[in-house]
Amino acid sequence: MxxxxxxxxxTTIDCRxxxxxxxxxxxxxxxxxNDFLAMTPRDFLDKLAITTPEPVFLAYSSVVPNFNQWLTDLPRWVNVFNIRDSSLINNKDFDFDWExxxxxFLAMFYAREWTNAVLINCGTASTISFISQGKFQGTIITPGVTIGLEALINKAALLTPGAYKWETALFGQNTQVSLGIGCVNGHYEMLKSLATKQMTIKSEIVFTGGNAILFQPGWTQDGFEYQEDLIFAGLIYLSQSALKIANNKIKN
Ligand SMILES: Nc1ncnc2c1ncn2[C@@H]1O[C@H](COP(=O)(O)OP(=O)(O)O)[C@@H](O)[C@H]1O
Ligand SMILES: CC(C)(COP(=O)(O)O)[C@@H](O)C(=O)NCCC(=O)O
Structure with missing residues (x-):
């Protein structure tokens, strides 16, 4: 299957x-x-080289209600599973109402068996999630690095979109470098500071999300971890029981 x-x-819909x-x-x-939502389910299945009806199990994490709606048009032979429905989500793992x-956040949290950790997801938003003694304590949500830059560029008549990146200089002597330091290096410093500010015991610090790669010089130098597929590891964990049932249905 x-x-x-x-x-x-x-920003993106990522299928693996x-x-x-x-x-x-x-x-x-x-x-x-937005491009994904403009696709028909048929186009989507064609793109994944699924051209004839066959058993398919699709597990998803979504923060986009229109995507959840889009899924309802998939053919019935696609077995769709929302990780929020997983019986493996345990109230005892949270210091608050996970609903x-x-x-x-749920997928990242269930990606591994954490003890003390800070998970930093750099997507549309940049989020910092705190885990202590295996329990999810809470999170911080900030505008992401890309939308922060875009907002400034849209409001400043002389600034143009460009490939703003991590810079090694302390300050810039042209607009490109100055913006890179302020928006990319600065964003990383903000995340690092919020992540480590109250840290009293040694914790794993893990970066993920499409924009995390922009901060590679930072997390490499600071000895933090990068796991590109953290959310997918959580999707696998949370959907394992539903997948077992789907596999058994095919066998019988
Ligand atoms: N195929 C892709 N299309 C668009 N952006 C991509 C792609 N692959 C990586 N990215 C990067 O991912 C960033 C968005 O991060 P992502 O984790 O996908 O955010 P979100 O989870 O909020 O959708 C983009 O700003 C871009 O830098
Ligand atoms: C914080 C987020 C915007 C992050 O989204 P992302 O950057 O991954 O697209 C997302 O997790 C979200 O919309 N949270 C709020 C969920 C809610 O209040 O129901």
Whole structure:
């Protein structure tokens, strides 16, 4: 059976394949959220080379209600599973009501068995989630690095969109470098400061999300971890019981 994992975020919808035998996550399709929603389910399945009815299990995490609606038009032979419905989400794992959290937080949290950790997801928003003694304590949400830059560029007549990046200089002597330091390096420093400010015991600090790669010099130098597919690891964990049931249905 084909297993598709989807992380539906506000900027991109990222679809991967999970190979049950090898337990490997393989690249599938990643497109801007608005472009994805403009696709028909048929186009989507064609793009994933699923052209005839066959057993498909699709597990997803979504913070985009229109995507949840879009899924309802998939053919019935696609077995769709929302990780929010997972019986593996345990109230005891949270210091608060997890129902009020976006699904991306749930997927990240269940990606591994954490003890003390800070998970930093750099997407449309940049979020910082705190785990202590295996329990999810809470999060911080800030505008993401890309939308922060875009907002400034849209409001400043002389600023133009460009490839603003991490800079090694302390300050810039042209607009490009000055903006890179302020918006990219500065964003990383803000995340690092919020993540470590109250830290009293050694914790894993893990970066993920489409924009995390912009901060590579920072997290490399500081010895923090980067796991590109953190959300997908959580999707696999949270959908394992539902996947087992789907596999058994095919066998019988
Ligand atoms: N195929 C892609 N299309 C668009 N953006 C991409 C793609 N792959 C990586 N990115 C990067 O991912 C960033 C968005 O991060 P992402 O984690 O997808 O956000 P969200 O989860 O909020 O949708 C974009 O700003 C871009 O830098
Ligand atoms: C914080 C977020 C905007 C992050 O979204 P992302 O950057 O991954 O697209 C998302 O998790 C969200 O919309 N949370 C709120 C969920 C809610 O209040 O129901």
């Amino acid at each position: 084909k297993v598709i994992l989807i992380d539906a975020g506000n 394949f999970f190979q049950q035998q090898t337990k490997k996550i393989k690249k599938g399709l990643r497109v801007l959220t 009020r959290l976006g699904s991306d």
